[in-house]
Amino acid sequence: MIQMLITGLICGALLGFVMQRGRFCLTGGFRDMFIAKDNRMFYALLIAICVQSIGVFTLIQLGIIDFTAGNFAWLGVIFGSFVFGIGIVLAGGCATGTWYRAGEGLLGSWIALFAYMVMAAVMKTGVLAPLNTEISSITLPENSIAATFGISNWIFIIALLLITGGLVYRELRKPKIAIPSLKPKRTGLSHLLFEKRWHPFVTAILVGLIALLAWPLSAATGRMFGLGITTPSANILQYLVIGDAAFINWGVFLVLGIFIGSFIAAKGSKEFRFRMPDKKTGINSFIGGLLMGFGASLAGGCSIGNGLVMTSMMTWQGWIGLLFIILGTWTAAYFVYVRPQKKRASQSTTSQQAV
Template identity: 55%
Template sequence: MLSALLLGSLLGFVLQRGRFCVVSAYRDVFLGQGIKMFIALFIIIAVQSVGIWTLNSLGYISIKPREFYWLSTIIGGVIFGFGMVVAGGCATGTWYRAAEGLIGSIVALFFYALSASVTKYGAFLPLSNYLKTFKVSDGAIHQSLGISVWVLVIGLNLIVGFFVVKELRKPHLKIARLKPQKTGVLHLLFEKSWHPFITALLVGFIAILAWPLSSLSGRNAGLGITTPSANLIQYLTTGNTKFIDWGVYLVLGIALGSFLGAKLSGEFRFRIPDKKLLAYASIGGILMGVGASFAGGCTIGNGLVETSLFSYKGWVATLFFLVGAYIATFFIIILPTQYGKNPKGIS
């Protein structure tokens, strides 16, 4: 459990200092603001794929294909993608931004965890179980194709590498910055802006470490946010310690690491949004919790971990995260802008 807290703290620190936001990665594509952050997501997937399949080959972890609940994944993906744009942050983003003092993110996090708990353990469980009756037995791409997973690993890394090199060769504007107040390592950690690709590499390595460390507690999985968040609510409402597992300590560590990063860099402060933003945060949080539970994971569990396993669930969920995110972006940002209205509050 200590390993989960430490790894989560490292992840939270990296996400906070790297200003890593999945929502902006998706939105930037739709708004024509570049694909740098989107490429960064695939760096995490590519790096992680090499690491976890190497660990699997060496026998340190065991990766087994599972059934693919296609209807649940599609519906959940759209709902989650829509919800994260409305909330202004994905599941992981709400954890680390809440620890920076953003009241809107705290509200979104509460409703996300609560609705995930309701869907996984409460009133929405029958519906969730029904949706999961629509399934296929082949859960992984390489399983269906009858090929070695390493063909997919190598292919993905070559494609991602191509886009990384192409992006790095683009000319970039130099931005004037304030004179550094710190020197050396402190400047790099707490003042200097991190390149998204560097942040992505760090997150990828952390995601790899999650597998062997969590296996020590009997949990055969990587990074995960939704189920631990739901389990935390279950523990707080029932007092049943069976819900306190490696994953719960991981998400608590994310909050701790983000708080330390924000505090030491002078970025921590409580920020209270207006009523409209709070409404967006509440609704978006609810949609994220329900959607992630239906889909079997959020933009971390599905979008970064399952994709590196080359499971259908991961790639299909990611596709429909994009669909949901586009719908929300169109109606909340693009359409109001076209009619001269200011889409206030969506960040």
């Protein structure tokens, strides 16, 4: 228990700190791909996937960890990921983003986090557990992409590395927009950690390394997986309600560590403050949290569990799940942001013509 507590909290705190300071928000990144045609955060995610994938398959070859892709619950992954993508737009952050923004004092994220935990628990051990089990039982026999084609995982890893390298190279060659910078108020390490703007690609490398670190640390406690957010979040509520210590695992301390790390980063950078959402935002956050918990449970993972971890393991679950999370995000972004803007612009034009 002590080992689980210490390593889980440390790994989670590192992740929360890095994500908060680097503003590693996949919700905003997926949304900006559609609205602003800005792909930088998606490229950053690819970098993190590459770093983790190279590291994890190296550990597997060394016999340090073990991994079996299992079956591919295609229906749950497709439908659940799409619903999850809609939910993260309404909630204002994905599962991990909700944890670290809660650590910043954003009360809307607290609302979304509570709804997310409740729905995830309901889906896993509550009244919707039979539905979850039924949909998840609809599977295809092979989840590993490499096994499907009968070739080595390293072929896909090298291909992903080359594609990602090309995209990043092209992005870095784009002309930089000059942004006036304020005179630093700090020096040395304090300036670097709490004041300097972190580049998303540097942040992605750190996220990938932390995701890699999670595998051996988690495996040492008997949990053979990397980063995971949905099940541990549900486990916290299940433990508080039922009191069964079996719900306490390495993942629980990981998500609690994300909150702690984000709080430390926000306090150190003077970005922590309690912010109360308006009525509409609060309602959207709650609904978004419910959709997140429902979708992630069906899909067997969230934007981290599927979008970062299972993609790095070269599974159909990971890559198809990531695709439908993005499609769900774009769908919600259209109705939440694009369509209202078009409506306001149309009304404004009509008013001017009337004058």
